[in-house]
Amino acid sequence: MSYTIQKKIVVFSFLAIPVGLLLLFLLYPTVKLFQFSLTDWNGIGNTYNYVGFDHYKDAFQRPEVWNAFSNNLLYFGIHAVFIPLEIMVAVFLNNKIRASSFFRSIVFLPYILNGVAVAYLFSYLYNPINGPLNALLEAVGLESWIQSWLSDKGIVNYSLVAVSIWRFSGLHVVLFLAGLQSIPSDLYEAARIDGASAFGQFRHITVPGIARVVEIVLFLNVRGALQVFDIPFLMTQGGPGNASSTFTVYTIQTAFKYNNYGLASALAVILMIIIIVFSYMQGRFFKGKGD
Amino acid sequence: MKRKTYSRLILVILLCAFTILAACGKNNGAGAGESQTSGASPSQTTEASSAAPEASKEKVTLKMAMWDSNNEFITFLQEKVKEYSQVAPHVTVELEPFKGDGDYLQAMKVRSAGNELPDILELKPNWLNDFKEQLIPLDGAGFLEKNQYASKYAVDGKIIAVPTVSFPELVYYHPSVFEELGLKVPTTWPQFIEVLTKIKDNGKYIPYAMGGKDAWPDYPFNEFIPHIVSGDESYLSNMAKQDNPFGEGTAFYQGFKQIEELYQAQVFGTDPLGISWDQATVLFSSKKAAVVAAGLWFLPTYEQKTGSTEDIAAFPMPYRASESEPLKLMTFTDHFYGIASSGKHQEEAKAFMEWFYSPEVYQTYIDKAQLNSTFEGVQSNVQFLKDFYAQNQAEAFTYIPGDAEYTRISNAIQLDVKALGQDMMSGKKVDDFVGELNKKWAASKASK
Numbered sequence: 001m002s003y004t005i006q007k008k009i010v011v012f013s014f015l016a017i018p019v020g021l022l023l024l025f026l027l028y029p030t031v032k033l034f035q036f037s038l039t040d041w042n043g044i045g046n047t048y049n050y051v052g053f054d055h056y057k058d059a060f061q062r063p064e065v066w067n068a069f070s071n072n073l074l075y076f077g078i079h080a081v082f083i084p085l086e087i088m089v090a091v092f093l094n095n096k097i098r099a100s101s102f103f104r105s106i107v108f109l110p111y112i113l114n115g116v117a118v119a120y121l122f123s124y125l126y127n128p129i130n131g132p133l134n135a136l137l138e139a140v141g142l143e144s145w146i147q148s149w150l151s152d153k154g155i156v157n158y159s160l161v162a163v164s165i166w167r168f169s170g171l172h173v174v175l176f177l178a179g180l181q182s183i184p185s186d187l188y189e190a191a192r193i194d195g196a197s198a199f200g201q202f203r204h205i206t207v208p209g210i211a212r213v214v215e216i217v218l219f220l221n222v223r224g225a226l227q228v229f230d231i232p233f234l235m236t237q238g239g240p241g242n243a244s245s246t247f248t249v250y251t252i253q254t255a256f257k258y259n260n261y262g263l264a265s266a267l268a269v270i271l272m273i274i275i276i277v278f279s280y281m282q283g284r285f286f287k288g289k290g291d
Numbered sequence: 292m293k294r295k296t297y298s299r300l301i302l303v304i305l306l307c308a309f310t311i312l313a314a315c316g317k318n319n320g321a322g323a324g325e326s327q328t329s330g331a332s333p334s335q336t337t338e339a340s341s342a343a344p345e346a347s348k349e350k351v352t353l354k355m356a357m358w359d360s361n362n363e364f365i366t367f368l369q370e371k372v373k374e375y376s377q378v379a380p381h382v383t384v385e386l387e388p389f390k391g392d393g394d395y396l397q398a399m400k401v402r403s404a405g406n407e408l409p410d411i412l413e414l415k416p417n418w419l420n421d422f423k424e425q426l427i428p429l430d431g432a433g434f435l436e437k438n439q440y441a442s443k444y445a446v447d448g449k450i451i452a453v454p455t456v457s458f459p460e461l462v463y464y465h466p467s468v469f470e471e472l473g474l475k476v477p478t479t480w481p482q483f484i485e486v487l488t489k490i491k492d493n494g495k496y497i498p499y500a501m502g503g504k505d506a507w508p509d510y511p512f513n514e515f516i517p518h519i520v521s522g523d524e525s526y527l528s529n530m531a532k533q534d535n536p537f538g539e540g541t542a543f544y545q546g547f548k549q550i551e552e553l554y555q556a557q558v559f560g561t562d563p564l565g566i567s568w569d570q571a572t573v574l575f576s577s578k579k580a581a582v583v584a585a586g587l588w589f590l591p592t593y594e595q596k597t598g599s600t601e602d603i604a605a606f607p608m609p610y611r612a613s614e615s616e617p618l619k620l621m622t623f624t625d626h627f628y629g630i631a632s633s634g635k636h637q638e639e640a641k642a643f644m645e646w647f648y649s650p651e652v653y654q655t656y657i658d659k660a661q662l663n664s665t666f667e668g669v670q671s672n673v674q675f676l677k678d679f680y681a682q683n684q685a686e687a688f689t690y691i692p693g694d695a696e697y698t699r700i701s702n703a704i705q706l707d708v709k710a711l712g713q714d715m716m717s718g719k720k721v722d723d724f725v726g727e728l729n730k731k732w733a734a735s736k737a738s739k
Contacts, residue, residue, distance in 0.1 A: 042702075044403045044421050064705070128565035129574075151504065151564030153717055239506055240564045241714035256397050258702040259421060 030272075037265035043255060048262070055266035064242055065267070068250040071157055071232075075246070076225035078161045079168070083217060086169055090176035091206065104177065107170040115167075119234035122163045126150050126235075150236055153243040160244055163231050168224065172217050179213030180206065215286045222278045226271060247271055348381040351636050353643055354409035356399065357626075358389035361591055367659045371652070378646055382639050408631035410640045416454070416624060417692035419446050426451040426629040427637060434648035437667040440624050443691060452629035453648065456662040458587035459687075460511055460621040461605035461679070468496055468581040476606045478618060480549055483609045487558035490581050500580035501559035501716075502568030509712035511584035511608055512553065515621050517546030517708075519610045519688055522619075527693030531700055534733045537725040547711075547721045549610075554715050564716055572596065584608060586623055590675055591661050600675055607685040620685035624665065699739070704731040 037055055041048035059065055089107065093100050110118070125133045126149035134146045149159040183205060191201050229248040232238055238245035238253065245253075247267070255264035355372060359365050365388040372384040387409060389395035396418065402408050403425050414422060428449040435441050440454040462483075469476070472493055477483040490498035502508040518526045521542035530536040530543075537543045560566070560580070572589070574580040576596040583589070594600055607620040628647075630640045646652060650669055657664050663671045693701065700706075711724065 042421065043400050045424050126565075127570075128562035129570060148562045148565050151562055151717070236504070237506065239504070239710065239713050240717050241710050241719070254705070256400060257707075258705050259400075259698075260702055 033265050033268055036261055037269050039262045041261045042259040043261035044259060051262065055263045056270070058263060059266055059270060064245065064250060065247070067242060068245045068247045071244065071246050072226050072228065074157055075161050075164055075228050076221060078158075079165065079221045079225060080218070082165055082169060083172065083214070083221075086172040086217075087176050087210070087214075089169075090173045090180055091202070093173065094177055094180045104174065107173045109170065110167045111171040111174075113167070115230040116234060118163065118167050119231055122159075122166075122231075123150070123235050126159060151240055153240060156236060156240070156244045160231050160235060163235070164224075164228060167231075168220075172220075175213050175217055176210060179210035183209035211286065215282065218282055219279055222282065223275055226275055226278075351382045351639050353382060353384045353411060353636055353640055354387060355384055355411040355628075356387045356389070356395070356409040357413040357628075358392050358395035360390060361595075363595075364591075364659055368656075371655065372647075374652075375643055375646055379639070379642065382643065384643060406633045408633055410634040410636055411628055411630055411643070414452050414627040414629060416444055416627060416690070417698075419444060419452060419627065419629075419692070420695045420698045422629070423447065423451055423695075425632055427632045429453065429630070429641075429644075432641060432644070434645050438648075438665055439667060440665050440689070443689065444624070444627070446695075452627035453644065454624040454665045455626035455628060455648075455653075456657065456660055457622055457624045457665050458662045459676075459679070460515065460584070460586050460608060460623060461589075462511075462582060462584045462608050463575070463589065463593070463603055463605050464582045465575075465578055465602050466604045467602050468578070478606075478609050479611055479613055480552075480609055481612070484553055484556050484558075487553075487582065488556055491556075491558050496578070497560040497574060497580040498558040498582060499560075500566075500571035500575040500583040501563040502566050502571030503559065503563040503713055503716050504565055504567045506707075506709045506713055508568045508571060508585075509709055509716070511621075512550045513547075513708040513712035513715075515608070515690070516550055516610055517543040518690065519619055519621055520546040520549070524689050524691045527691070527697045531693060531697040531736070534736060535729040536732060537728040539725075544721065544725060547715075547725075549612075550712070551715060551721050554712075559716070564713060578602070587662055587673070587676060588660075590673075603675075604682075605675075605679050607683055618685045619688040620683075621690060622687045623690050625662075626660070696739075700732060700735045703735040703738075704728070706732075 038050055038052060039048040040051050093104055125131060128148060137143065137145050147155050150156050187205050188201055191205060227248050228246050232244045232246050233249050236244045238249045251264050251267040254260050254267060369386045372386050375382060375384050392415065399408065399412060408425055423446045428451055429435060430450050435450060438453060440457060441450045444454060472490060474486050474489060477486045487498040490496055523529060526542060571583060572592060575583040576593055593603055607618055611618055630637055634640060653666060654669050657669060658672050661673045
């Protein structure tokens, strides 16, 4: 056997398994998902009919879908507003302050907690009967601030976004921290010699230095905000009524509660397309900036 | 350094060896257990003649899935189904319990899609239509002869699952609270609201423990009132024949208006939508709340929490507007068991059901479930229920779920009356949503 054939066999056999797994677990389900989105399958029966793109049209006409989507945007918006704050915390932790490594671990801790545990933890904190949050407000004389955190339609989404912020901000801070530490210190040294102010250093060295990390965090934010599921599902099941439903919660309920796998698959495809489009636009935006 | 590496290596080898040995040990243990069971089989001692052919049969394991929130009941059933191996030594029944019906339903749907349903599965009456293709018809089976409800729940004229329990939907209250506040058991809807308002005005107790955070606990109102107001057990199926079943003049509208009146009285405490069902039951069990509505299935939960049934009594939900109308008692039939058409051991599953529904075995099931029997000749031994029937005269009204068309339309428009109940508790008015519901319903009905 010639060396070239041997090489080809080795390359092929090494690639066959990962490519096979990719086709089996990624491409095949995606194709199947698209196929189901064109049917009226109820998820249980043995038969289904093709209905064309009816579910796609239907999805855009449902006010509940738009309501869920607007809740997703709320997660995105508030998370985005918190990004500068997260950068500030990262800059702060990057300085040689006392016990900075301890604080770095602390900010990351919420992220490594199990999502279900976080949901239960906050359900307890928001509890209207002996809930610690209301008890705290009462103890400090802020009774008027006491709210129905999870049952008031006007407040519930903010309560849930707060949980999401608490959970994911630590991850963002750590990512920013990694970005900050990758900036060579001689750049700052040179800037100082040239008489640059602290803000000038931040504006012209730190911000461009962590632009790639900001892009990653924004991508995680878009993806996370559009797919947010566990927090509303476990804490409110999308309620009261449909007030805290998100796109994914609505999709899951469409599939499993209302046996409409066709529509649910269409919603999943739409979500996939939205994420691809957002990520592409974001990539273009950052690329333009970089140039 | 080298010594350290060697000691680590030995430690890892020991750990692996221990794991493998432990795994083998478990297998051996299970094997021993099996041989013990067959060794103790009465069929070998009492039915010596049949033992030889039974032993020669191929070993079969039947999977049976069910859900129950009561751990004690799950343990009981796990032990009970094991007893079947004494009757049919070649058959082992494995129970797969779930703690909640939501998780259970989701798991069964996923398995159904993968053709992996258990041989025997439990269902709620309103799931029968969805699973009709996955269940075999049981018509003609011996155990159905004495079942009083099976034919009522036939789908497309075929009986596909056996209703195993029935129970009334009740309003539980603490007699001591009623006595303390000088209240009488209400028998009409206005009286019911009046009693709850009096408890609220007194201020000592929460009138009604509503676990509104979970949505489903409002079912005695939002699910059952339109049904019972209609006076038609097949109300849901008949709804599917109407174009506008929600507007003024319909049972839905009338029932929901009644509910609106109750919800506006604000008798559920300060934050009913912030409290889960578990918290609501704690409020009731600890006598912080005076009243709660649920099926008879709630009684064992209460007993577990308080250790007695001394300070609990029940009355039928007084849905009627005045005493001149008959008082109807919503009766729910549940724990339907069916045989999966994808199962490889359908005959064995049928034989198991024959045993399961035999009077001796079924009596123990009913006694443990503390619910009503669905079979002639088997009586429930729940003293609480006997007392309830002795003290309250009401006409039984059976809940019959909607047919395939009702299921289709309500799923298409995502009709969730319990979520509507949550909306109403947070202030939404009936007139705000019935028009929209009618529009969606008519469009979906026409789209068939």
